[in-house]
Amino acid sequence: xxxxxxxxxxxxxxxxxxxxxxxxxxxxxxxxxxxxxxxxxxxxxxxxxxxxxxxxxxxxxxxxxxxxxxxxxxxxxxxxxxxxxxxxxxxxxxxxxxxxxxxxxxxxxxxxxx
Amino acid sequence: xxxxxxxxxxxxxxxxxxxxxxxxxxxxxxxxxxxxxxxxxxxxxxxxxxxxxxxxxxxxxxxxxxxxxxxxxxxxxxxxxxxxxxxxxxxxxxxxxxxxxxxxxxxxxxxxxxxxxxxxxxxxxxxxxxxxxxxxxxxxxxxxxxxxxxxxxxxxxxxxxxxxxxxxxxxxxxxxxxxxxxxxxxxxxxxxxxxxxxxxxxxxxxxxxxxxxxxxxxxxxxxxxxxxxxxxxxxxxxxxxxxxxxxxxxxxxxxxxxxxxxxxxxxxxxxxxxxxxxxxxxxxxxxxxxxxxxxxxxxxxxxxxxxxxxxxxxxxxxxxxxxxxxxxxxxxxxxxxxxxxxxxxxxxxxxxxxxxxxxxxxxxxxxxxxxxxxxxxxxxxxxxxxxxxxxxxxxxxxxxxxxx
Numbered sequence: 001x002x003x004x005x006x007x008x009x010x011x012x013x014x015x016x017x018x019x020x021x022x023x024x025x026x027x028x029x030x031x032x033x034x035x036x037x038x039x040x041x042x043x044x045x046x047x048x049x050x051x052x053x054x055x056x057x058x059x060x061x062x063x064x065x066x067x068x069x070x071x072x073x074x075x076x077x078x079x080x081x082x083x084x085x086x087x088x089x090x091x092x093x094x095x096x097x098x099x100x101x102x103x104x105x106x107x108x109x110x111x112x113x114x
Numbered sequence: 115x116x117x118x119x120x121x122x123x124x125x126x127x128x129x130x131x132x133x134x135x136x137x138x139x140x141x142x143x144x145x146x147x148x149x150x151x152x153x154x155x156x157x158x159x160x161x162x163x164x165x166x167x168x169x170x171x172x173x174x175x176x177x178x179x180x181x182x183x184x185x186x187x188x189x190x191x192x193x194x195x196x197x198x199x200x201x202x203x204x205x206x207x208x209x210x211x212x213x214x215x216x217x218x219x220x221x222x223x224x225x226x227x228x229x230x231x232x233x234x235x236x237x238x239x240x241x242x243x244x245x246x247x248x249x250x251x252x253x254x255x256x257x258x259x260x261x262x263x264x265x266x267x268x269x270x271x272x273x274x275x276x277x278x279x280x281x282x283x284x285x286x287x288x289x290x291x292x293x294x295x296x297x298x299x300x301x302x303x304x305x306x307x308x309x310x311x312x313x314x315x316x317x318x319x320x321x322x323x324x325x326x327x328x329x330x331x332x333x334x335x336x337x338x339x340x341x342x343x344x345x346x347x348x349x350x351x352x353x354x355x356x357x358x359x360x361x362x363x364x365x366x367x368x369x370x371x372x373x374x375x376x377x378x379x380x381x382x383x384x385x386x387x388x389x390x391x392x393x394x395x396x397x398x399x400x401x402x403x404x405x406x407x408x409x410x411x412x413x414x415x416x417x418x419x420x421x422x423x424x425x426x427x428x429x430x431x432x433x434x435x436x437x438x439x440x441x442x443x444x445x446x447x448x449x450x451x452x453x454x455x456x457x458x459x460x461x462x463x464x465x466x467x468x469x470x471x472x473x474x475x476x477x478x479x480x481x482x483x484x485x486x487x488x489x490x491x492x493x494x495x496x497x498x499x500x501x502x503x504x505x506x507x508x509x510x511x512x513x514x515x516x517x518x
């Protein structure tokens with residue numbers, strides 16, 4: 001798994017490449033923690049090239065969402081692939097964080113039907 | 115001439131009892147052997163001797179000296195062959211061997227090293243050189259012994275851990291219900307295949323009275339000890355007495371709503387998915403609630419299948435959250451199956467998952483057979499897809515059949 005951090009207006013984008021799974025949890029957690037320490041209030045997870053999310057990955061997404069909410073922040077997901085979107089739909093992830101088609105929509109904060 | 119073989123065994127026993135480094139000298143020439151023994155003894159080492167390769171090998175196995183100084187040319191078993199035999203024996207293969215020769219040609223040294231010697235010592239070596247090479251060999255021997263001891267310690271601890279895991283697995287298995295009749299006209303069959311020794315999946319049936327049955331299947335994210343302990347903790351919460359005190363209701367939605375409060379996400383993001391159902395034999399209804407769990411199917415006697423699950427939040431994802439209860443009618447001959455995703459999320463050789471659709475197709479195709487055969491057949495098809503019988507995730511399935 002590879003994660004690159006990119007600042008945007010009023011937030012930070014993490015471009016994630018690879019699978020969000022139990023095996024990669026430490027890489028993901030470290031990247032998110034680095035963003036949290038900087039006081040970021042809006043974390044945008046770019047899921048465009050994430051191929052698979054397992055049950056541990058879902059748990060990490062829920063955990064990150066709770067952590068940002070507790071700090072009056074929010075987490076947005078951008079452009080998950082259809083299989084990943086299906087996995088997240090079964091766990092109602094959309095109830096925890098907004099899912100957007102594009103990064104611009106996520107920055108604007110206007111939910112779209114992803 | 116004294117017989118070195120008999121005296122050396124006593125020396126070996128003595129050597130085993132003391133902590134000073136022990137050096138085994140193997141040489142068929144008595145004068146050379148005695149001279150080297152005298153020099154090593156003066157240097158403070160305990161020395162044991164063998165007069166040929168065969169006796170030396172026997173002594174090495176018995177006394178386990180810290181270092182062996184070995185002549186190249188000997189009748190019978192020569193030095194290089196001695197080395198080869200040592201390296202082939204797992205019990206002594208790490209022994210340090212210093213090959214002694216009157217010739218120190220590069221080709222001969224290369225051959226000796228290739229056949230298992232660790233270093234060379236010229237028969238014409240000075241006392242200083244002997245001291246230096248013996249000390250170097252002993253340093254290596256000490257490191258190897260320390261490594262062997264550490265490996266043995268790790269192996270012993272691993273054995274203890276595995277024994278504890280087996281005990282814990284027996285405890286988890288003891289929590290699972292036994293296949294067979296549950297209530298008059300109700301039968302249960304199940305399978306439980308943890309990915310590791312310990313699994314995070316758990317199911318149970320709770321005969322609340324002669325016509326009311328509670329049942330659940332839960333899946334803790336992650337694997338191993340922590341998952342199993344968290345599952346056991348939730349299973350304790352779901353006991354009848356606990357539900358009476360902590361929930362005050364046998365409504366599945368109320369139970370999951372309370373469990374959601376009790377079991378938040380862990381600091382590592384671990385959580386549960388669960389399906390909890392209540393079967394009322396008198397009213398012929400099944401009421402149930404699910405929390406992110408996708409494995410619950412009602413297989414009607416007609417062959418039709420009703421999937422009982424729908425998208426939903428796993429336990430701990432959102433607190434507070436109200437889980438809804440759904441009701442469905444059941445009839446004699448119907449079978450209720452609860453199963454974990456580990457049973458169908460099994461990859462084939464090209465990475466494609468077997469999937470829930472194939473599982474349900476298998477269930478329907480086998481539907482005319484006894485329920486235990488249906489479950490065994492599903493496991494058999496999943497393992498055939500997987501290519502082996504080690505499920506990558508915990509796999510569990512429980513079936514409840516309503517008699518006529």
